Amino acid sequence: MHILTKLLLKNSHRGFTLLELMIVIVMLGVLAAISIPQLLGMVAKARETEIHNQIASLVRAENVYYLEHGKFAKINSTQMRNHEHGLDVAITNDKYNIRTTFASEYNAVRVKATALGEYQTSLKNYTAGLHYSGGIFASIICQTHDPGGDIVYIAQFTLSGDQPHAKCDLSKSRQIQ
Numbered sequence: 001m002h003i004l005t006k007l008l009l010k011n012s013h014r015g016f017t018l019l020e021l022m023i024v025i026v027m028l029g030v031l032a033a034i035s036i037p038q039l040l041g042m043v044a045k046a047r048e049t050e051i052h053n054q055i056a057s058l059v060r061a062e063n064v065y066y067l068e069h070g071k072f073a074k075i076n077s078t079q080m081r082n083h084e085h086g087l088d089v090a091i092t093n094d095k096y097n098i099r100t101t102f103a104s105e106y107n108a109v110r111v112k113a114t115a116l117g118e119y120q121t122s123l124k125n126y127t128a129g130l131h132y133s134g135g136i137f138a139s140i141i142c143q144t145h146d147p148g149g150d151i152v153y154i155a156q157f158t159l160s161g162d163q164p165h166a167k168c169d170l171s172k173s174r175q176i177q
Contacts, residue, residue: 040122047095047119048123051098052143054093061087062111063139075099077098093113096114096126097113098111099111108164110128111129112126120147122147124143124144125143127154127155128155129155129156133164136164141176142155142173145174155169
């Protein structure tokens with residue numbers, strides 16, 4: 001017991017060497033270099049998931065609005081930001097410009113979400129579509145392949161008889177829903 005006490009007291013005053021401290025700092029630097037890009041990718045993925053859920057809610061609200069009023073609601077980005085629209089949904093997103101446009105020949109509405117400012121290089125853009133014909137709705141959500149990708153007409157509408165169809169232009173986007 002006496003030897004153990006002597007060893008504990010002897011080593012209690014000893015500090016770390018400069019070499020040991022440098023090794024720990026280098027290891028922390030390597031871990032940070034590996035984890036920070038992964039973290040940034042996950043932040044972008046979370047923001048994209050948020051906008052996906054928001055535009056899906058907006059499409060459902062457009063569906064209800066059409067059933068109540070017999071037409072789709074056209075909403076610009078200012079009306080969306082200020083909640084000045086007839087839809088029973090509140091969407092607040094400072095990273096995307098969100099608006100709706102019509103495809104009148106198909107009795108359809110598109111919801112477009114384009115990344116703003118500094119986010120254009122890191123976030124993908126989205127277009128959702130809701131098409132009504134013959135008492136049937138068809139909806140779709142499309143995501144661009146690359147951040148800042150072109151969203152013009154990536155949600156496409158067709159009619160097969162009275163059946164409405166919505167699809168993504170696969171050369172510019174991929175189907176989410």
